[in-house]
Amino acid sequence: MHIERYEKLWIYAFVIMLAVFVAALMAGAILFNVRVPGSAGLINPANLDETAFANPGIHDMGDGNYEVYMVARMWSFQPSEIVVPEGAHVTFYVTSADVTHGFIIEHHNANLEVLPGVIGVTNTTFNTPGTFKLQCHEYCGRGHQMMHIDIIVEETEVALAANEE
Amino acid sequence: MQSVKPALQSTENDGRAFPLLSTIASEKWFIGAHIFVALAALSIGILLGPYQAFRRAPAFLLQIDLPVFSYYYQALTAHGVLNALVFTTFFIMGSSYFVVQRSLQRPLKSMQAAWVAFWLMTVGLLMAAFAIITGQASVLYTFYPPMQAEWTFYLGLALVIVGTWVGLADVFATYFDWRKEHPGQKVPLAVYAILCNFAMWFTASLGVAIEVLFMLLPMSLGLIDTTDVQVARILFWFFGHPLVYFWLIPAYVSWYTMMPKQLGVRLFSDTMGRVVFLMLMIFSIPIGVHHLYVDPGVSEAAKFMHALLTFVVAAPSLLTIFNLAATLERSGRKRGATGLLDWMWKQPWGNPVIVSQFGGMILFIFGGITGIMNASFNLNVALHNTTWVVGHFHTTVGGAVFMTYIGMLYWMLPMLRGRKLFWRWAATLQAYLWLGGMLIFGGSMGRAGLEGAIRRTDLAGQGAYISDAVAPWLNMSAFAGFLLLISAVLLYVVVIGTLFFSKEESENVAPLATEGPKDEYAPGIFEKWNLWVVVIIGSNIVMWLPVLLSAVDLVNGFWAVGNPGAAR
Ligand code: HEM
Ligand SMILES: [Cu+2]
Numbered sequence: 001m002h003i004e005r006y007e008k009l010w011i012y013a014f015v016i017m018l019a020v021f022v023a024a025l026m027a028g029a030i031l032f033n034v035r036v037p038g039s040a041g042l043i044n045p046a047n048l049d050e051t052a053f054a055n056p057g058i059h060d061m062g063d064g065n066y067e068v069y070m071v072a073r074m075w076s077f078q079p080s081e082i083v084v085p086e087g088a089h090v091t092f093y094v095t096s097a098d099v100t101h102g103f104i105i106e107h108h109n110a111n112l113e114v115l116p117g118v119i120g121v122t123n124t125t126f127n128t129p130g131t132f133k134l135q136c137h138e139y140c141g142r143g144h145q146m147m148h149i150d151i152i153v154e155e156t157e158v159a160l161a162a163n164e165e
Numbered sequence: 166m167q168s169v170k171p172a173l174q175s176t177e178n179d180g181r182a183f184p185l186l187s188t189i190a191s192e193k194w195f196i197g198a199h200i201f202v203a204l205a206a207l208s209i210g211i212l213l214g215p216y217q218a219f220r221r222a223p224a225f226l227l228q229i230d231l232p233v234f235s236y237y238y239q240a241l242t243a244h245g246v247l248n249a250l251v252f253t254t255f256f257i258m259g260s261s262y263f264v265v266q267r268s269l270q271r272p273l274k275s276m277q278a279a280w281v282a283f284w285l286m287t288v289g290l291l292m293a294a295f296a297i298i299t300g301q302a303s304v305l306y307t308f309y310p311p312m313q314a315e316w317t318f319y320l321g322l323a324l325v326i327v328g329t330w331v332g333l334a335d336v337f338a339t340y341f342d343w344r345k346e347h348p349g350q351k352v353p354l355a356v357y358a359i360l361c362n363f364a365m366w367f368t369a370s371l372g373v374a375i376e377v378l379f380m381l382l383p384m385s386l387g388l389i390d391t392t393d394v395q396v397a398r399i400l401f402w403f404f405g406h407p408l409v410y411f412w413l414i415p416a417y418v419s420w421y422t423m424m425p426k427q428l429g430v431r432l433f434s435d436t437m438g439r440v441v442f443l444m445l446m447i448f449s450i451p452i453g454v455h456h457l458y459v460d461p462g463v464s465e466a467a468k469f470m471h472a473l474l475t476f477v478v479a480a481p482s483l484l485t486i487f488n489l490a491a492t493l494e495r496s497g498r499k500r501g502a503t504g505l506l507d508w509m510w511k512q513p514w515g516n517p518v519i520v521s522q523f524g525g526m527i528l529f530i531f532g533g534i535t536g537i538m539n540a541s542f543n544l545n546v547a548l549h550n551t552t553w554v555v556g557h558f559h560t561t562v563g564g565a566v567f568m569t570y571i572g573m574l575y576w577m578l579p580m581l582r583g584r585k586l587f588w589r590w591a592a593t594l595q596a597y598l599w600l601g602g603m604l605i606f607g608g609s610m611g612r613a614g615l616e617g618a619i620r621r622t623d624l625a626g627q628g629a630y631i632s633d634a635v636a637p638w639l640n641m642s643a644f645a646g647f648l649l650l651i652s653a654v655l656l657y658v659v660v661i662g663t664l665f666f667s668k669e670e671s672e673n674v675a676p677l678a679t680e681g682p683k684d685e686y687a688p689g690i691f692e693k694w695n696l697w698v699v700v701i702i703g704s705n706i707v708m709w710l711p712v713l714l715s716a717v718d719l720v721n722g723f724w725a726v727g728n729p730g731a732a733r
Contacts, residue, residue, distance in 0.1 A: 024541075025472065
């Protein structure tokens with residue numbers, strides 16, 4: 001098959017470019033641990049009461065680590081507000097009690113589709129104090145736009161003290 | 166050549182390598198019917214776009230009460246279904262028949278079958294449209310379960326797909342007849358591309374057909390009360406990614422085979438064109454998991470494998486850039502360009518057929534770049550379901566594909582109608598407005614998405630949240646919506662004008678078959694369909710079976726999870 005010289009050069013160039021892109025995303029995944037969410041298993045959406053999702057909320061695991069069990073249903077999240085200290089590293093376990101919902105936190109790399117029957121897991125670190133919205137980003141019926149809660153990241157006393165100095 | 170169909174033995178052929186329009190049986194009404202339905206669906210779908218953009222902009226927050234569409238998500242469903250599913254599919258079938266008949270210089274094998282296909286699709290469309298309009302199918306164009314629509318919606322979509330199967334079988338039959346009569350000759354590039362497109366579409370649509378027929382339809386009929394939502398999403402995206410290439414390939418057909426003729430030059434490389442379409446056919450299906458990067462029920466390994474292959478499918482588009490740039494250089498040189506880059510400007514910038522396609526290409530540069538970003542695995546976490554994605558696909562399907570189809574329309578319609586394009590200047594203006602509008606729309610939606618604005622959300626609805634950071638960008642997208650609205654109106658002025666008010670006769674010239682230099686070889690490996698069928702089946706088993714197995718609830722079975730309240 002005949003390929004023009006300049007076209008060949010173009011092909012080499014873009015193969016290298018694509019290889020660099022792939023290398024970059026692998027570096028991100030391996031070196032910086034920027035990963036895509038995985039599954040924490042299946043669950044029966046009708047029986048959430050018999051599982052860890054019976055009491056949605058935040059659990060302090062020590063050392064600045066937190067776990068949040070969260071249930072999405074038309075059209076609210078439980079818990080309906082989350083307060084964490086600055087620097088908190090939070091792992092979210094999320095599932096749906098009814099239809100498909102979404103999960104995204106403003107300015108943080110936390111993004112999930114929330115499906116009934118599957119437990120989604122993702123984690124993120126809250127380094128800046130402030131209020132960040134956690135929103136449902138998958139259409140889930142008429143009231144979909146109402147599905148958002150606040151994540152309040154509080155300045156810790158250590159940080160406050162440091163600021164005053 | 167042993168037998169020539171009577172319809173083609175035209176005395177008016179006066180030595181030209183293609184038959185005149187009138188010699189191809191009922192082309193006018195047959196192709197015209199497809200284009201008519203496509204444009205009718207689009208006329209509603211397209212107007213809902215500005216409505217959404219206005220409604221989502223804090224500076225407007227228009228609480229317009231639309232007739233028929235009583236609430237936002239119902240309108241959004243119609244916008245997605247009518248524009249992205251109906252307009253595209255009808256236009257693709259119609260224009261593909263047109264290209265195949267003219268390039269192979271023979272009518273379709275069975276005109277009856279092709280009309281059956283048309284009516285199946287049309288009845289399907291009416292059923293789905295009925296369900297949407299009556300508010301019984303506000304499930305958006307991705308119809309993820311367990312949310313349910315009325316059964317007419319699913320059955321309607323299934324009929325549309327079955328209709329395309331009948332039509333594409335007819336096209337393949339036509340091709341095989343031609344093949345028998347032309348041993349050792351390669352099929353014209355345009356037809357090759359269309360065959361690749363249909364082969365890919367058929368394979369892909371099996372996924373959504375299974376989802377609809379075995380999961381969604383039985384559920385909406387009440388035959389089963391639960392279904393596996395993750396499996397449904399996997400089946401949908403087995404179809405969903407190739408779907409976007411199903412839209413794109415006809416635009417490529419226009420760029421590769423019609424545009425050179427319209428510009429009066431030859432395509433740079435016919436062979437590399439074939440490589441491109443072959444690659445698109447093979448690589449557009451086994452990469453669909455890149456739409457499921459944040460789905461909880463698909464393993465990270467599967468996501469990564471599909472991410473890698475997604476980068477391979479960028480290759481045909483990158484090859485296309487070179488081939489088309491080299492072709493456009495010829496066009497520029499022909500128009501007096503002598504410098505290194507001045508051929509870029511020496512193009513017919515006042516010809517709506519060309520400008521509309523150029524506009525599509527320019528938008529596709531942005532669509533391609535943003536697409537690679539979306540596909541970049543972990544980067545997707547920052548972008549998934551934000552308005553960034555809306556920006557992306559309005560430069561692809563709403564940009565490259567849409568503008569190129571309109572360019573094709575401006576070229577085909579005068580031929581079918583026998584009258585010159587009405588108000589050429591308006592058509593040109595329409596193209597520039599769409600290009601400008603979509604650049605602004607894409608840019609502002611993209612920026613809003615990076616600031617955290619989410620898509621598929623009624624931002625004027627009760628209890629909605631809009632942050633200060635996203636507000637200006639949403640306002641800007643509404644401004645773009647205004648430009649696009651004017652453009653859309655102009656489009657219909659030109660179409661209706663051409664159909665009913667244009668007086669001058671058009672010349673009927675549509676030579677479509679492009680060939681490369683004469684010494685290029687023939688059918689060779691490209692038309693070894695047995696081989697490619699094996700490759701397609703094999704690669705998809707390797708790439709999709711693990712995804713399905715990782716998701717399916719093996720203990721409780723296919724139907725087990727998903728529906729609230731269903732005992733397990
Ligand atoms: C008049 C020009 C248009 C404007 C102003 C416009 C505007 C919009 C907006 C604002 C959205 C996002 C709504 C939301 O996420 O809540 C949207 C969604 C969409 N648009 Fe357009 N659009 C236009 C034309 C088109 C065209 C021509 C096509 C395809 C041929 C198209 C295909 C889509 C699709 C597939 C969606 C996604 C629907 C969904 O999320 O379910 N649009 N459009
Ligand atoms: Cu929701």
